[in-house]
Amino acid sequence: MPLASAQPGTRIYRVAVILTTSPLAEMAGHDPVHPMIRGFVHGMRALGYIEGRNLILERRTAGGTPERYPGIVAELVGLKADVIVTAGQSALIASAKSTWSGVPIVTLGTDDPVKHGLARSFARPGGNLTGLVVVTGPENIQKRLDLLKEAIPTASRVAYLATKQFWNHHYTKALLQAAAALGVDMVHAEHKPQDLDATFAAIERLRPDALFVSGGAESFGQRQQIVDFARRAHLPGMYPYTAMVEAGGLMSYGTSAAGLGRGAAEYVDRILKGARPGDLPIERPKTFELVISLRAARELGLTIPQSFLLRADRVIE
Numbered sequence: 001m002p003l004a005s006a007q008p009g010t011r012i013y014r015v016a017v018i019l020t021t022s023p024l025a026e027m028a029g030h031d032p033v034h035p036m037i038r039g040f041v042h043g044m045r046a047l048g049y050i051e052g053r054n055l056i057l058e059r060r061t062a063g064g065t066p067e068r069y070p071g072i073v074a075e076l077v078g079l080k081a082d083v084i085v086t087a088g089q090s091a092l093i094a095s096a097k098s099t100w101s102g103v104p105i106v107t108l109g110t111d112d113p114v115k116h117g118l119a120r121s122f123a124r125p126g127g128n129l130t131g132l133v134v135v136t137g138p139e140n141i142q143k144r145l146d147l148l149k150e151a152i153p154t155a156s157r158v159a160y161l162a163t164k165q166f167w168n169h170h171y172t173k174a175l176l177q178a179a180a181a182l183g184v185d186m187v188h189a190e191h192k193p194q195d196l197d198a199t200f201a202a203i204e205r206l207r208p209d210a211l212f213v214s215g216g217a218e219s220f221g222q223r224q225q226i227v228d229f230a231r232r233a234h235l236p237g238m239y240p241y242t243a244m245v246e247a248g249g250l251m252s253y254g255t256s257a258a259g260l261g262r263g264a265a266e267y268v269d270r271i272l273k274g275a276r277p278g279d280l281p282i283e284r285p286k287t288f289e290l291v292i293s294l295r296a297a298r299e300l301g302l303t304i305p306q307s308f309l310l311r312a313d314r315v316i317e
Contacts, residue, residue: 013049013272016058016081018072020088021193021221027059035243036087036108036220039261047269064193064218077103083268085131086110088217092118092129104277106267107131108260111169111215113282122282130271130280132263134215134240134255138174140288141215144253145175147290148210148238149182151251151308155209155236159189161199161226162214166191186212193218200229208235215240215254223247236300242291245316250296255285289313 017037019027026034030051032041041057049055058076062068076084085106086092092107093116107113108131119125149155158179166172167188179186189203191214203211211230213219219226220241227247230237239245239252263283271277293316297304309315 010054012054012056013083014056014058014079014081015044015049015083015085015268015272016060016076016079017085018069018076018087019061019221020066020217021064022061023063023221024059024061027061035257036261039256039258040085040265041261042258043262043265044268047265049265049269049272064221083271085264085268103128104271105129105131106264106271106277107133107282108264110134111171119282122284124279125282126278128277130267130277130282132260132267132283132285134260134285138171140254141171141175142178143288144238144240145178145182145184145186145212147251147253148212148236149184151292151304152210152236152302156183157185157187157206157208158210158212159203159206159208159235160186160212160214161189161191161203161219163191163193163216163218166214166216191216191218193222196222196225196229200233203229203235204233211235211237213237213239213244219244220257231296231299234300236296236302242289242314245291245293245296248296249293250300250302251290251292253290254288256287256289291316 017040022034026032027037032038044055051057058081060072062072081103083104083106087108092110105128110133113119113129114121119129176186187206189206192199213226223241223244224247227244227249231248236250239249240254241257242252243257245252267280270280290312291314292304292309292312295316
Protein backbone atom coordinates (compact mmCIF):
# COMPACT_ATOMS: atom_id res chain seq x y z
CA MET A 1 0.00 0.00 0.00
CA PRO A 2 1.56 3.38 -0.99
CA LEU A 3 2.19 5.94 1.70
CA ALA A 4 -0.25 8.29 -0.01
CA SER A 5 -3.04 5.97 1.11
CA ALA A 6 -2.40 6.63 4.78
CA GLN A 7 -5.39 8.01 6.65
CA PRO A 8 -5.36 11.79 7.21
CA GLY A 9 -3.73 12.54 10.54
CA THR A 10 -2.07 9.10 10.75
CA ARG A 11 1.43 9.37 12.17
CA ILE A 12 3.99 7.71 9.91
CA TYR A 13 6.99 6.38 11.82
CA ARG A 14 10.45 5.92 10.31
CA VAL A 15 12.35 3.02 11.85
CA ALA A 16 15.81 1.93 10.69
CA VAL A 17 17.51 -1.46 10.97
CA ILE A 18 21.27 -1.89 10.45
CA LEU A 19 22.92 -5.28 9.95
CA THR A 20 26.63 -6.03 10.01
CA THR A 21 27.31 -8.52 7.22
CA SER A 22 24.10 -9.93 5.74
CA PRO A 23 23.17 -8.73 2.23
CA LEU A 24 20.31 -6.30 1.78
CA ALA A 25 18.37 -8.92 -0.18
CA GLU A 26 17.95 -10.98 3.01
CA MET A 27 16.26 -8.00 4.70
CA ALA A 28 13.80 -7.20 1.92
CA GLY A 29 10.05 -7.69 1.68
CA HIS A 30 7.17 -8.43 4.02
CA ASP A 31 8.61 -11.85 4.93
CA PRO A 32 12.41 -11.39 4.96
CA VAL A 33 14.80 -14.34 4.59
CA HIS A 34 16.93 -13.11 7.49
CA PRO A 35 15.31 -14.71 10.58
CA MET A 36 16.06 -11.82 12.91
CA ILE A 37 14.64 -9.25 10.50
CA ARG A 38 11.70 -11.53 9.74
CA GLY A 39 10.94 -11.72 13.45
CA PHE A 40 11.21 -7.93 13.70
CA VAL A 41 8.97 -7.25 10.69
CA HIS A 42 6.37 -9.76 11.87
CA GLY A 43 6.57 -8.36 15.40
CA MET A 44 6.03 -4.80 14.21
CA ARG A 45 3.10 -5.92 12.06
CA ALA A 46 1.50 -7.70 15.02
CA LEU A 47 1.80 -4.47 17.01
CA GLY A 48 -0.03 -2.51 14.32
CA TYR A 49 2.85 -1.03 12.32
CA ILE A 50 2.27 -1.65 8.62
CA GLU A 51 4.73 -0.62 5.93
CA GLY A 52 3.06 1.68 3.46
CA ARG A 53 0.44 2.71 6.00
CA ASN A 54 2.04 4.01 9.19
CA LEU A 55 5.62 2.72 8.94
CA ILE A 56 8.66 3.41 6.79
CA LEU A 57 11.27 0.73 7.45
CA GLU A 58 14.77 1.79 6.43
CA ARG A 59 16.88 -1.34 5.86
CA ARG A 60 20.67 -0.94 5.80
CA THR A 61 23.70 -3.22 5.95
CA ALA A 62 27.42 -2.58 6.23
CA GLY A 63 28.02 -5.63 4.03
CA GLY A 64 30.96 -6.74 6.17
CA THR A 65 32.69 -3.34 5.91
CA PRO A 66 32.63 -1.65 9.35
CA GLU A 67 33.96 1.59 7.87
CA ARG A 68 30.52 2.13 6.34
CA TYR A 69 28.74 2.46 9.68
CA PRO A 70 29.36 6.19 10.32
CA GLY A 71 27.99 7.10 6.88
CA ILE A 72 24.96 4.84 7.30
CA VAL A 73 24.14 6.26 10.71
CA ALA A 74 24.64 9.84 9.53
CA GLU A 75 22.23 9.20 6.66
CA LEU A 76 19.59 7.77 9.01
CA VAL A 77 19.95 10.66 11.44
CA GLY A 78 19.51 13.01 8.48
CA LEU A 79 16.34 11.16 7.51
CA LYS A 80 15.05 11.85 11.05
CA ALA A 81 14.58 8.18 11.94
CA ASP A 82 12.41 7.76 15.03
CA VAL A 83 14.38 4.70 16.20
CA ILE A 84 17.53 2.92 14.99
CA VAL A 85 17.74 -0.84 15.56
CA THR A 86 21.28 -2.22 15.42
CA ALA A 87 22.48 -5.81 15.22
CA GLY A 88 26.09 -6.43 16.21
CA GLN A 89 28.58 -4.72 18.48
CA SER A 90 30.30 -2.60 15.82
CA ALA A 91 27.03 -1.22 14.51
CA LEU A 92 25.92 -0.38 18.04
CA ILE A 93 29.13 1.50 18.85
CA ALA A 94 28.98 3.48 15.60
CA SER A 95 25.31 4.33 16.17
CA ALA A 96 25.85 5.35 19.77
CA LYS A 97 28.76 7.63 18.91
CA SER A 98 26.68 9.37 16.26
CA THR A 99 23.41 9.72 18.17
CA TRP A 100 24.24 10.15 21.88
CA SER A 101 21.80 13.00 22.31
CA GLY A 102 19.35 12.20 19.56
CA VAL A 103 17.80 9.11 17.99
CA PRO A 104 16.79 6.26 20.32
CA ILE A 105 18.78 3.05 19.76
CA VAL A 106 17.49 -0.49 20.24
CA THR A 107 20.29 -3.03 20.16
CA LEU A 108 19.92 -6.72 19.56
CA GLY A 109 22.60 -9.36 19.24
CA THR A 110 25.33 -7.58 21.25
CA ASP A 111 27.11 -8.89 24.34
CA ASP A 112 27.67 -6.25 27.03
CA PRO A 113 26.93 -2.58 26.30
CA VAL A 114 27.68 -1.71 29.93
CA LYS A 115 31.25 -3.01 29.70
CA HIS A 116 31.77 -1.02 26.50
CA GLY A 117 30.61 2.18 28.22
CA LEU A 118 27.44 2.48 26.17
CA ALA A 119 25.01 2.05 29.08
CA ARG A 120 25.16 2.79 32.80
CA SER A 121 23.56 -0.51 33.81
CA PHE A 122 21.35 -3.27 32.47
CA ALA A 123 18.49 -2.25 34.75
CA ARG A 124 18.63 1.45 33.87
CA PRO A 125 20.86 2.05 30.84
CA GLY A 126 20.33 5.82 30.69
CA GLY A 127 20.82 7.94 27.60
CA ASN A 128 19.16 6.87 24.37
CA LEU A 129 20.04 3.15 24.38
CA THR A 130 18.21 -0.06 25.31
CA GLY A 131 17.52 -3.47 23.77
CA LEU A 132 18.51 -7.12 24.03
CA VAL A 133 21.80 -8.97 24.42
CA VAL A 134 22.58 -12.51 23.27
CA VAL A 135 25.30 -13.55 25.72
CA THR A 136 24.84 -13.54 29.48
CA GLY A 137 28.48 -14.27 30.29
CA PRO A 138 31.30 -16.75 29.61
CA GLU A 139 29.21 -19.61 31.00
CA ASN A 140 27.07 -19.59 27.84
CA ILE A 141 30.09 -20.09 25.59
CA GLN A 142 31.52 -22.71 27.93
CA LYS A 143 28.21 -24.59 27.81
CA ARG A 144 28.44 -24.77 24.03
CA LEU A 145 31.89 -26.30 24.29
CA ASP A 146 30.71 -28.77 26.95
CA LEU A 147 27.91 -29.89 24.63
CA LEU A 148 30.25 -30.30 21.67
CA LYS A 149 32.64 -32.43 23.71
CA GLU A 150 29.77 -34.51 25.09
CA ALA A 151 28.39 -35.18 21.61
CA ILE A 152 31.83 -35.89 20.12
CA PRO A 153 34.10 -37.19 22.93
CA THR A 154 36.96 -37.84 20.49
CA ALA A 155 37.29 -34.15 19.57
CA SER A 156 40.64 -33.08 21.01
CA ARG A 157 41.58 -30.22 18.68
CA VAL A 158 38.90 -27.62 18.00
CA ALA A 159 39.15 -24.60 15.72
CA TYR A 160 37.44 -21.51 17.14
CA LEU A 161 36.20 -19.47 14.19
CA ALA A 162 36.19 -15.89 15.47
CA THR A 163 37.22 -12.42 14.41
CA LYS A 164 40.15 -10.81 16.19
CA GLN A 165 37.65 -8.81 18.21
CA PHE A 166 35.99 -11.97 19.50
CA TRP A 167 39.26 -13.82 20.06
CA ASN A 168 40.49 -10.92 22.21
CA HIS A 169 37.20 -10.73 24.13
CA HIS A 170 37.47 -11.32 27.87
CA TYR A 171 35.14 -14.33 27.55
CA THR A 172 37.76 -16.16 25.46
CA LYS A 173 40.07 -16.56 28.44
CA ALA A 174 37.31 -18.42 30.29
CA LEU A 175 36.62 -20.49 27.18
CA LEU A 176 40.27 -21.53 26.87
CA GLN A 177 40.35 -22.50 30.55
CA ALA A 178 37.24 -24.63 30.06
CA ALA A 179 38.78 -26.23 26.98
CA ALA A 180 41.94 -27.15 28.89
CA ALA A 181 39.85 -28.75 31.63
CA LEU A 182 38.10 -30.86 28.98
CA GLY A 183 41.37 -31.89 27.37
CA VAL A 184 40.63 -29.82 24.27
CA ASP A 185 43.23 -27.81 22.37
CA MET A 186 41.27 -24.74 21.28
CA VAL A 187 43.03 -22.94 18.42
CA HIS A 188 42.10 -19.62 16.81
CA ALA A 189 40.88 -19.69 13.22
CA GLU A 190 40.63 -16.01 12.40
CA HIS A 191 37.36 -15.10 10.71
CA LYS A 192 38.07 -12.62 7.93
CA PRO A 193 34.62 -11.70 6.60
CA GLN A 194 36.05 -10.07 3.48
CA ASP A 195 38.32 -13.03 2.65
CA LEU A 196 36.54 -16.27 3.41
CA ASP A 197 38.84 -18.25 1.12
CA ALA A 198 41.78 -17.33 3.35
CA THR A 199 39.70 -18.04 6.44
CA PHE A 200 38.77 -21.53 5.28
CA ALA A 201 42.29 -22.33 4.07
CA ALA A 202 43.62 -21.41 7.53
CA ILE A 203 41.12 -23.78 9.18
CA GLU A 204 42.20 -26.63 6.93
CA ARG A 205 45.85 -26.01 7.85
CA LEU A 206 44.95 -26.31 11.53
CA ARG A 207 43.56 -29.83 10.88
CA PRO A 208 40.96 -29.65 13.69
CA ASP A 209 38.59 -32.41 14.78
CA ALA A 210 35.67 -29.97 15.02
CA LEU A 211 34.65 -26.38 14.39
CA PHE A 212 33.40 -24.02 17.10
CA VAL A 213 31.84 -20.83 15.70
CA SER A 214 31.67 -17.53 17.56
CA GLY A 215 28.42 -15.66 18.09
CA GLY A 216 29.50 -12.62 16.10
CA ALA A 217 27.18 -10.92 13.63
CA GLU A 218 29.72 -11.80 10.94
CA SER A 219 29.16 -15.49 11.63
CA PHE A 220 25.42 -15.11 11.25
CA GLY A 221 25.71 -13.03 8.10
CA GLN A 222 27.94 -15.63 6.44
CA ARG A 223 26.23 -18.65 7.96
CA GLN A 224 25.60 -20.49 4.70
CA GLN A 225 29.18 -20.15 3.47
CA ILE A 226 30.55 -21.32 6.83
CA VAL A 227 28.24 -24.33 7.02
CA ASP A 228 28.92 -25.28 3.40
CA PHE A 229 32.66 -25.19 4.07
CA ALA A 230 32.30 -27.36 7.17
CA ARG A 231 30.34 -29.91 5.15
CA ARG A 232 32.95 -29.95 2.38
CA ALA A 233 35.74 -30.28 4.94
CA HIS A 234 33.80 -33.00 6.80
CA LEU A 235 34.02 -30.96 10.00
CA PRO A 236 31.38 -31.33 12.73
CA GLY A 237 30.44 -27.92 14.04
CA MET A 238 28.92 -26.31 17.10
CA TYR A 239 27.11 -23.14 16.07
CA PRO A 240 25.57 -20.26 18.05
CA TYR A 241 22.43 -19.96 15.89
CA THR A 242 19.64 -22.37 14.99
CA ALA A 243 19.68 -20.94 11.46
CA MET A 244 23.14 -22.48 10.97
CA VAL A 245 21.78 -25.94 11.74
CA GLU A 246 18.85 -25.31 9.42
CA ALA A 247 21.43 -24.39 6.78
CA GLY A 248 23.10 -27.81 7.16
CA GLY A 249 25.24 -27.59 10.31
CA LEU A 250 25.44 -30.26 13.00
CA MET A 251 24.28 -28.57 16.21
CA SER A 252 23.63 -25.23 17.85
CA TYR A 253 23.04 -23.86 21.31
CA GLY A 254 21.80 -20.34 21.75
CA THR A 255 18.91 -17.93 21.60
CA SER A 256 16.33 -17.66 18.84
CA ALA A 257 17.20 -15.07 16.18
CA ALA A 258 13.53 -14.63 15.28
CA GLY A 259 12.73 -14.21 18.97
CA LEU A 260 15.34 -11.45 19.25
CA GLY A 261 13.70 -9.68 16.32
CA ARG A 262 10.26 -9.88 17.92
CA GLY A 263 11.70 -8.60 21.19
CA ALA A 264 13.25 -5.63 19.41
CA ALA A 265 9.85 -4.81 17.89
CA GLU A 266 8.36 -4.64 21.39
CA TYR A 267 11.07 -2.18 22.48
CA VAL A 268 10.50 -0.03 19.39
CA ASP A 269 6.75 0.00 20.07
CA ARG A 270 7.26 1.21 23.63
CA ILE A 271 9.60 3.97 22.49
CA LEU A 272 7.26 5.12 19.74
CA LYS A 273 4.52 5.32 22.36
CA GLY A 274 6.61 7.67 24.49
CA ALA A 275 8.89 5.54 26.68
CA ARG A 276 12.43 6.82 27.15
CA PRO A 277 14.95 4.17 26.01
CA GLY A 278 17.26 4.89 28.93
CA ASP A 279 14.47 3.89 31.33
CA LEU A 280 13.85 0.50 29.66
CA PRO A 281 15.99 -2.34 31.10
CA ILE A 282 18.33 -4.12 28.70
CA GLU A 283 17.05 -7.68 28.44
CA ARG A 284 19.20 -10.77 28.81
CA PRO A 285 18.15 -14.00 27.08
CA LYS A 286 15.84 -16.16 29.16
CA THR A 287 15.99 -19.40 27.19
CA PHE A 288 18.60 -21.27 25.17
CA GLU A 289 17.83 -23.99 22.65
CA LEU A 290 19.87 -27.07 21.79
CA VAL A 291 19.20 -28.05 18.17
CA ILE A 292 20.74 -31.12 16.49
CA SER A 293 20.62 -32.27 12.89
CA LEU A 294 20.62 -36.04 12.47
CA ARG A 295 20.88 -35.50 8.73
CA ALA A 296 24.19 -33.68 9.21
CA ALA A 297 25.36 -36.35 11.68
CA ARG A 298 24.73 -39.07 9.09
CA GLU A 299 26.68 -37.10 6.45
CA LEU A 300 29.58 -36.85 8.90
CA GLY A 301 29.39 -40.52 9.85
CA LEU A 302 28.67 -39.62 13.47
CA THR A 303 26.46 -41.43 15.94
CA ILE A 304 25.00 -39.00 18.45
CA PRO A 305 24.26 -40.71 21.80
CA GLN A 306 20.53 -41.22 22.41
CA SER A 307 20.88 -39.69 25.86
CA PHE A 308 22.21 -36.52 24.21
CA LEU A 309 19.40 -36.42 21.65
CA LEU A 310 16.83 -36.63 24.41
CA ARG A 311 18.16 -33.36 25.84
CA ALA A 312 17.69 -31.50 22.57
CA ASP A 313 14.92 -28.94 22.23
CA ARG A 314 14.67 -29.81 18.56
CA VAL A 315 16.03 -32.62 16.38
CA ILE A 316 16.16 -32.17 12.60
CA GLU A 317 15.67 -35.52 10.90
